[in-house]
Amino acid sequence: MAILEAHNVTKRFDQFIAVDSISFQMDSGNIYGLLGPNGAGKTTTIRMIMNILIPDSGTITLFDQPLTDTMKHQIGYLPEERGLYPKMKTLDLLIFFGEMHGLTHNSAKERALFWLERMEFSSALDKTIQEMSKGMQQKIQIISSLIHDPDLIILDEPFSGLDPVNINIIKDIILDLKKQNKTIMLSTHLMDTAEKLCDEVLLINNGKKILDGNLNEIRQSYGKNAIQLEYTGDASFLKNLDFVKHANDFGNYLEIELKENGTPNLLLKEAIKHIEINKMVAKQSSLNEIFIELVKGKDIK
């Protein structure tokens, strides 16, 4: 089921086109990566999903309905630029956000207490925000965007400014939400993080879509299938294999690039017959490499 659908969405600021006719679709229960370098148009896209900015053209539908402000209750949004009221007490602040998301005072309080306990924060109920460390404040921000139990969660650079311990905590929460069949949009410029977490990705650059789709399929169709081999014997058999695109023989070390129909398994089956294998590494291109290659290609065109 499509949770979110965008059709040819465009947003201009004066002459500058921040988002240029982007279309995509998000399905439920997935982690969806919105990827691209700084200034690619990620935050503008999210702000349009949040109905904070209104597209100049194109449409966005959420749960098959056009966006309205009341839908904000179904979305949990953690913006990149985020902060809290420094003088408010933790519990009061979370209740405030809960009420703003349409919860009653009592259920907001109940949910706030649940999350504080889960984050091992129960001692901080009466502390004001300014008394807490930066990492603790970040966690409160996450709670404030999840307090109303939204079905769609949009996290804009959730890891920025966090230490490794806190990065792990946030990562665990994201994976846990996925288990609860929540849909998560993860916007980041850190490709390797996205690569580890996301099921689907949307790559954008300069406001334009570069590609989108299932991460594994993207890897297979765009990534190089490279294999490194240390061996003893005669490697001339490689010339006869139709799934080998290119092989570089160093005598007892091989660098092999496979065609799309080639897999490491196929290569291995053949190699066992002819050579002694000492070490073999199958290496897929990283998302970052795919991205750089695609962006370069577009620039040349």
Next chain:
Amino acid sequence: MKKIFTLIKREYKEAVFKKSFIILTLLTPLLMIALGVLPSLLIMMETEESFTIHIIDESGLVAARIAEKLDSKLKTGEPKYIVREVKANASSIRDSLTAQKKLISEDKLDALLYVPAAIADTGKIEFYSQNVANLSLNREIKDAVNNIISTYRIHQSGLDPSLIAKLTKPVQMKTIKLTKEGKETESGFLQEYFSTFVFVLILYMSLILYGTSIMRGIIQEKSNRIIEILLSTANAFQLMAGKILGLGAVGLTQYLIWASVGIVLVLFGGKVLPQTGQFLSLDPVIFIYFVVYYILGYFLFSSLYAAIGAMTNSDQEAQNLSTPVVMVLVVPIIMLGFIVKNPDSALSVFLSLFPLFSPIIMFTRINITQPGFLEILSSIVILILTNLFLIWITSKIYRVGILMYGKRPSLAQVLKWISYK
């Protein structure tokens, strides 16, 4: 609507429990009480001591009669002045003057009055004391001697002093205010204008005070980076409305506290202290107009301040940008003297209809003269229309501005924001 209410609640709680609010709210009534009570207290604490005057009278005209002229009594019923004549002839006069002056410097005597022989011609007397700044005392003594000498002169010229007194009896003028409905109210200048000035000052101060705190609040939300989290729960217009209404409620709370202290003071203060509440003539109609113009003026200036807050990133930047707004608020205060003197001149009428000035100036005119109901109504209608227009514009500026960090936008850019979809 529920969201705006939640925002108002948060804004209200935060402001009302702030130390500065509590201090200001509690101190002002204390100040009011002090202002009301102080005059009566001062009168009660007035020095109650008799005043000894020695008189050296060369002319022989004054000394014998001055005691009966200086007949003021203390609260205890004792005479206020104790007058003793010091006899001196022409040769010893210099010595006795010196001796009497020495008594004054040694605090043994309050004052010395010297009447030269030629008083009837020159009309000059001398008064010595450590303190000559007590104007009422000086006048009393001067009047007493003046009376004695005038009577003597009239006698000398062969006229009847009682006839002269009858002929020169001064005219007394009573001031009576006549309203358009032909109602007559006896009232003095101070009573007439004191409450007007108090109300106008309250209006002026609170428009600046609450406008600035709205601006500050928005800048804080921007620099705390909380604004976008808020935008994930409500739209920009709701946020702005919550802020303006929340702080407006804080302002009204403050007035309610002050007004109830004032009413208690007027109702019960009078029984304890006769002087209290004399100048606070409070017409309920005027009070209703005060509330109307306060609320309309509040919306006008708070939306201006909200737009400035959204455009800027620091208090300092905002201070610069808000100078014109403060100027707009100061103009009516500067014009106040003119308005009071010429409340029905064409300029006054124009200024009282101009929406940026009308909250203060129309309110002043309502106090002083009686502008036609049509004039009042049109000023209110113009204000409401201006408010609607301003809120429409500022909500657009606000919506874009709150997400802009970094460089302060130019006016051209801000105008472009209004056209954004």
